[in-house]
Amino acid sequence: MSSALSIAxxxxxxxxxxxxxxxxxFISHFNRASITSAGDERIIQQFGxxxxxxxxVYSSFLxxxxxxxxxxxxxxxxxxxxxxxACMGIGSAVFCxxxxxxxxxxxxxxxxxxxxxxxxxxxxxxxxxxxxxAARCIGGWFPPTQQPLANxxxxxxxxxxxxxxxxxxxxxIDWVDWPKAFFVTGAITAGLALIWFxxxxxxxxxxxxxxxxxxxxxxxxxPPEILWDRRLVLLTLSYAAVGYFQYLFFYWLHYYxxxxxxxxxxxxxxxxxxxxxxMAVAMPLGGxxxxxxxxxxxxxxxxxxxxKIAMTASSFLLLGGVFSTExxxxxxxxxxxxxxxxxxxSSFWTTAVQIGRGRGGTSAAIMNTGGNGIGLIAPMLxxxxxxxxxxxxxxxxxxxxxxxxxxxxxxxxxxxxSARPKTAV
Numbered sequence: 001m002s003s004a005l006s007i008a009x010x011x012x013x014x015x016x017x018x019x020x021x022x023x024x025x026f027i028s029h030f031n032r033a034s035i036t037s038a039g040d041e042r043i044i045q046q047f048g049x050x051x052x053x054x055x056x057v058y059s060s061f062l063x064x065x066x067x068x069x070x071x072x073x074x075x076x077x078x079x080x081x082x083x084x085x086a087c088m089g090i091g092s093a094v095f096c097x098x099x100x101x102x103x104x105x106x107x108x109x110x111x112x113x114x115x116x117x118x119x120x121x122x123x124x125x126x127x128x129x130x131x132x133x134a135a136r137c138i139g140g141w142f143p144p145t146q147q148p149l150a151n152x153x154x155x156x157x158x159x160x161x162x163x164x165x166x167x168x169x170x171x172x173i174d175w176v177d178w179p180k181a182f183f184v185t186g187a188i189t190a191g192l193a194l195i196w197f198x199x200x201x202x203x204x205x206x207x208x209x210x211x212x213x214x215x216x217x218x219x220x221x222x223p224p225e226i227l228w229d230r231r232l233v234l235l236t237l238s239y240a241a242v243g244y245f246q247y248l249f250f251y252w253l254h255y256y257x258x259x260x261x262x263x264x265x266x267x268x269x270x271x272x273x274x275x276x277x278x279m280a281v282a283m284p285l286g287g288x289x290x291x292x293x294x295x296x297x298x299x300x301x302x303x304x305x306x307x308k309i310a311m312t313a314s315s316f317l318l319l320g321g322v323f324s325t326e327x328x329x330x331x332x333x334x335x336x337x338x339x340x341x342x343x344x345x346s347s348f349w350t351t352a353v354q355i356g357r358g359r360g361g362t363s364a365a366i367m368n369t370g371g372n373g374i375g376l377i378a379p380m381l382x383x384x385x386x387x388x389x390x391x392x393x394x395x396x397x398x399x400x401x402x403x404x405x406x407x408x409x410x411x412x413x414x415x416x417x418s419a420r421p422k423t424a425v
Contacts, residue, residue, distance in 0.1 A: 013141075013204065014141050014142060014204075016199070017137065017141050017200060017201075018138075018141075018150055018153065018154070020192075020195065020196050020199065020200060021085075021134045021137060021138070021154050021157075022153060022154055022157035023157070023192050024085060024088070024089055024130070024134075024192055024193070024196060025130060025131070025134060025154050025155070025157045025158040025161075026157045026158060026160060026161045027089075027092075027161070027185070027188060027189045027192055028088065028089070028092050028127055028130050028158070028161075028189070029158040029159070029161035029162060030161035030164070030165055030168075030169070030185060031092050031093075031096040031123070031185055031186070031189060032061060032123070032127070032161075033161060033162050033165040033250060034096075034165055034169045034181070034182065034185060035057065035058065035061075035099065035116075035120065036058065036165075036166075036250070036251055036254060036255075037165055037166050037169045037170050037173065037254070038099075038169070038173060038178040038181070038182070039054050039057070039058075040254055040255055040258060040259075041170060041173060041178075042103075042173065042177075042178045043103075043112075043116075043178070046103075047112045047113065049112075049113050051255065051383050052380075052383050052384070053113055055251070055379045055380050055382070055383050056117065056379075056380060057113065057116045057117050057120055058120075058251050058379040059376045059377075059379045059380050060116075060117040060118075060120045060121045060124070061120040061121065061123055061124040061127075062124065062247070062372050062375060062376030062379070063121065063124065063376050064120075064121040064122070064123075064124030064125045065124035065125070065127055065128055065372050065376075066124075066369055066372040066373045066375075066376055068124070068125045068128045069128050069132075069365045069366075069368050069369040069372065070362065070365050070366060070369055071128070072084070072128025072129045072132065072133075072365055073128075073129075073132045073361045073362040073363070073364060073365025073366065073368075074361070074362055074365075075129060075361075076129050076132055076133045076136055076361030076362075076365070077136075077359055077360075077361040077362055080202035081129070081133040081134070081136050081137040081140075081200075081202055081361070082196070082197065082200045082201060082202050083197075084129035084133045084361075085129060085130070085133045085134070085137075085193075085196055085200070086193050086194075086196055086197035087126065087129065088126055088127055088128070088129045088130050088133070088193070089189055089190065089192055089193025089194075089196060090126075090190060090193050091122075091123065091125070091126020091127070092123060092126055092127055092186075092189050092193075093186045093187070093189035093190035093193065094126075094186070094190075095119050095120070095122050095123035095126065096123065096182050096185055096186035096189060097182060097183050097186035097187075098119045098122075099116070099119055099120070099123075099182045100178070100179040100180065100181070100182030100183045100186070101179070102115055102116060102119070102179075103177070103178055103179030103182075104179055128365070129361075130158075131154075131155070131158075131349065131364065131368055132360075132361045132362075132364035132365040132368060133361065134151075134154050135151055135154075135349040135350075135352065135353045135360065135361075135364045136353060136360045136361040136364065137200075137202070138150045138151055138154070138349075138353075139353040139354070139360050140202065140203040140204070141203070141204060144354075145291060145294075145295075146291070147346075147350045147353075148286075148287040148288075148290040148291050148294070148303070148346040148347065148350045149284060149287035149288050149290075149291055149346070150287070151287060151345070151346040151349040151350050152283040152284040152285070152286050152287025152288070152290075152345060152346035153283070153284040153287065155283045155342075155345045155346065155349065156279075156280045156281065156282075156283030156284045156342070156345075157280070159246075159276055159279045159280040159283060159342065160276070160277065160280035161276075162249075162250050162273070162276035162279075162280075163273040163274070163275075163276035163277035163278075163279075163280055164273060164276075164277075165273075166254055166268075166270075166272050166273055167270060167273055169181060169185070172184060172185075229355060229363075230411070231351075231355055231411075231412050231413065231414075232352065232355050232356075232363055232366060232367065234408045234409075234411045234412045235348065235351060235352060235355070235367050235408070235412055236366060236367045236369070236370030236371075237370060237405070237408050238307065238311075238348070238405040238406070238408035238409055238412070239348050239367050239368070239370050239371040239405070240370040240371055240373060240374035240375070240405070241311070241374065241401045241402050241404055241405025241406075241408075242311070242341065242344075242345070242348070242371055242375075242402070242405060243370070243371035243372055243373075243374050243375025243376075243378075244374045244375050244377065244378045244398060244401045244402075245314065245318075245338075245341055245378075245398045245401060245402045245405075246279075246338070246341070246375065247375040247376065247378040247379060248378040248382055248395065248398045249275055249276070249334070249338050250276070251378065251379040251382075252378075252379065252382050252383070252394075252395075253272045253275065253334070254268055254272035256391060256395065257271050257272050258272075260391050261327065261330070263327070271327075271331045274331060274334075274335045275331075275334050275335045275337070275338035275339065276338065277335075278335045278336070278338055278339030278342070279338045279339050279341065279342035280342070281339065281342075282339045282340065282341075282342030282343045283342040283343070283345045283346065284346075285342075285343065286306055286310065286342060286343030286344060286345060286346055286347075287345075287346035289306060289343065290302065290303055290306050290346055290347055290350075293305050293306060299414055299415070300413050300414055303347050303350070303351060303414045304347070304409050304412055304413070304414060306343055306344045306347050307344035307347050307348070307405075307406065307409045308406055308409045308410070309343075310340050310341060310342075310343040310344040311341065311344060311402050311403070311405050311406035311409075312403060312406045313340045314337045314338070314340045314341040314399075314402050315399040315400070315402045315403040315406070316399070317333050317334075317336045317337035317340060318333070318334070318337040318395070318396065318398055318399040318402070319396060319399050320333035320336075320337075321333030321334040321337060321395075322392050322395055322396040322399075323392075341402070347414075348367060349364060349367075350414075351412070351414045351415070352364040352366075352367040352368075354414065354415045355414075355415060374401075378398070381394075381397075382394045382395070382397075385397055
């Protein structure tokens with residue numbers, strides 16, 4: 001039986017795929033985070049929703065995203081990242097627009113909160129292939145020495161969305177109001193998804209047709225083996241700490257600046273974006289530095305070095321922001337904390353795909369399940385802790401979680417080499 005053979009793609013095609021993946025990651029995370037901007041500035045006041053209930057709306061996306069993450073990884077390995085990422089984009093577009101529909105008075109005020117939870121849950125389900133699919137695609141298109149940088153660039157684009165969402169989506173709200181703002185971003189998402197489906201391919205192949213990805217790749221870990229692989233278990237626990245730390249910032253930093261520190265509207269939008277901007281810049285930078293570490297120290301030592309250093313530093317930098325009293329230093333230390341955490345992102349995604357090899361989508365999805373499983377606790381737990389112990393304690397708890405995640409890397413030894421995802425024969 002004949003098969004299409006993988007060949008080295010041209011640099012132009014490789015970077016074209018990377019740009020499309022960056023665009024899809026950016027807009028998907030922009031849609032995910034825009035609810036916080038609309039919630040803080042309009043929805044909470046308009047419909048009388050408490051911060052604790054709004055935290056449940058935010059977490060509803062993450063809950064569904066987490067529960068369906070592993071099936072999403074299986075779907076990537078069966079159908080390929082091209083189809084999976086296209087479905088993700090269309091689903092995100094539809095439920096982004098549906099969020100806006102609720103602002104047109106179609107429901108009574110008391111029904112909006114529950115309906116928002118349902119709509120955001122469904123958006124979470126369709127978003128599951130995003131990062132595992134992107135990492136699986138990078139594993140097929142890029143040589144091992146370039147994968148950390150490529151993965152860091154993609155995750156950087158996704159976090160850039162959080163840096164820009166409050167000033168950009170907030171400005172869009174000021175211009176057309178929040179319901180129409182969701183329609184605008186939904187339309188942009190649908191357009192990018194269609195471009196991806198037309199232009200992208202799962203793997204660089206020879207010949208006119210691309211073969212489907214292998215259903216049972218020879219020599220690769222089977223699903224039960226992947227679940228109990230010690231490296232992946234520790235990687236998942238460590239990424240859970242990253243998820244908690246990130247979502248703490250993504251969902252509550254703007255509220256903390258706006259409502260707790262009493263910054264004005266423009267200040268809170270701008271300052272809430274700075275830590276995310278720092279993280280977006282740090283992710284590709286961390287990928288490049290990790291490449292250098294691997295060349296000098298070897299893959300097993302070099303790739304694990306960055307998470308150990310960066311996550312430990314992030315913990316102490318967050319505490320610096322918590323215990324500061326002047327606005328400048330609060331923003332400064334928070335920005336450094338999230339930026340430093342971004343340095344280690346590419347190590348996670350590259351290692352997860354290499355552990356799974358032909359089942360890289362599934363192994364990356366398992367890791368991301370942990371990241372979001374613990375991460376989704378942050379939007380709910382932070383206001384509860386803050387109500388009992390104060391907002392400084394609610395924010396500062398993220399430092400403890402992050403430090404525990406750094407310790408996990410003491411037991412993680414990344415694979416010394418990586419095989420690209422295979423095609424079926």
